[in-house]
Amino acid sequence: MSGKGLNVTVLVTPVHDCLNPVTIESGGKRLVGSSLRWILNPYDAYAMEAALRLREAVPGTFTRVITVAPPDCEKVARAGLAVGIDEAILVWDEALEGSDSYATAIVLAAVLRKQPFDLILAGWRRSDLEQGQVGPMVAELLDLAQITAAREILPGEDPHEIWVQKRIPGQVFKVSCPLPALVTLEKGPVLRYPKFLDRRRAQNAPIRKLDLRATGLAADQVGTSGSLTQVERITPPKPTKRSALGSAVSGMNTAARLQRILSGGMQEKKESKIWECRDRQSVEKVVEHMLQEKMITL
Numbered sequence: 001m002s003g004k005g006l007n008v009t010v011l012v013t014p015v016h017d018c019l020n021p022v023t024i025e026s027g028g029k030r031l032v033g034s035s036l037r038w039i040l041n042p043y044d045a046y047a048m049e050a051a052l053r054l055r056e057a058v059p060g061t062f063t064r065v066i067t068v069a070p071p072d073c074e075k076v077a078r079a080g081l082a083v084g085i086d087e088a089i090l091v092w093d094e095a096l097e098g099s100d101s102y103a104t105a106i107v108l109a110a111v112l113r114k115q116p117f118d119l120i121l122a123g124w125r126r127s128d129l130e131q132g133q134v135g136p137m138v139a140e141l142l143d144l145a146q147i148t149a150a151r152e153i154l155p156g157e158d159p160h161e162i163w164v165q166k167r168i169p170g171q172v173f174k175v176s177c178p179l180p181a182l183v184t185l186e187k188g189p190v191l192r193y194p195k196f197l198d199r200r201r202a203q204n205a206p207i208r209k210l211d212l213r214a215t216g217l218a219a220d221q222v223g224t225s226g227s228l229t230q231v232e233r234i235t236p237p238k239p240t241k242r243s244a245l246g247s248a249v250s251g252m253n254t255a256a257r258l259q260r261i262l263s264g265g266m267q268e269k270k271e272s273k274i275w276e277c278r279d280r281q282s283v284e285k286v287v288e289h290m291l292q293e294k295m296i297t298l
Contacts, residue, residue, distance in 0.1 A: 011067070017037045017038070045079075049083075050183075053189065067088075067089070078202045098224040106141065121153075121183055123185060135182060136182075161179060
C-alpha cells in the first residue's frame with residue numbers, strides 16, 4: 001500500500017449474453033463467432049463497484065481494470081471507465097486464442113507482476129460458463145491471500161488490511177485479510193449506472209493495450225498449447241418435455257391459466273364409466289360401486 005491510498009486492480013472478462021441464441025460450427029468444437037454477443041460479466045460489475053467504494057472511503061486510491069479479450073470486446077474495458085475506473089488495460093494477442101482458465105490466469109499473473117497493486121478484485125465466476133477458477137488461480141500464482149464469494153469490502157483500521165463481509169448458509173460474517181490480497185465477489189452494493197456523458201467520455205478515453213511480448217510469456221505457455229483443458233464437442237441442450245400443465249393450458253387465457261395453477265394444476269382425466277340400469281341387478285351393481293368409492297353412504 002502506498003502512502004496516499006490503495007492500488008486496486010479489477011479483473012474483468014467478456015461473457016456471452018445467454019439470452020442471445022448461438023450457432024455451433026460444423027465440427028462441433030467451436031461456436032460461430034458472428035452469433036456471439038459479448039457483455040460485461042455481471043459479477044465483475046460488483047467487483048468494480050467495490051473498487052470504487054474503496055476509493056471513496058480511502059483518499060488517494062487508484063483503480064484499474066484488466067481484461068484478456070480480443071479487440072472486439074474492448075467495450076468491456078470501457079464499461080469500467082464509464083463508471084469511474086481510472087485506467088483500463090486490454091491484453092490480447094493471436095497466440096492467446098483458445099486459452100482456458102489456467103492459461104488466462106497465467107497471462108493475468110504475468111501482467112500483474114509488472115503493475116503495482118495492493119488489492120485484486122474479480123467476479124467469483126463467469127455467468128455463461130459457470131466457471132470460477134481464474135481468480136483463485138491468479139492468487140495462487142502470485143502467492144496472495146484470497147477470499148472468495150464476498151459480499152462487501154471495507155478498509156481496516158490498519159492500512160495493511162481490509163475487512164470482508166462473506167455469507168454462508170444461515171449467517172453473514174466478517175473476516176480480516178492482510179494486503180496484498182485477492183477477493184472475488186458474488187454480490188455487492190447497488191451498482192451505479194453511468195450517465196450518458198460518462199459513457200461518451202469512456203468511448204474516447206485511451207486504453208493501454210498489451211500483446212504477448214509485453215507479458216514476457218512464450219507462445220507455448222498460452223492458448224491451446226498452455227491450456228490444461230480441451231473442448232471435445234459442443235452440443236445444444238436436449239429439449240425438455242413439456243409438462244401436462246403447460247400443454248393443457250397453452251390455449252387458455254391468462255385468467256383461466258391462473259385459476260388452473262391455483263387449483264393444483266392439471267389432473268389426469270379419469271375414464272368415465274356408464275352403466276345402463278335396465279333391471280334390478282344392474283341397479284344393485286351401480287349402488288355397490290358407489291358405496292365402494294364412497295360416493296354415497298347409507
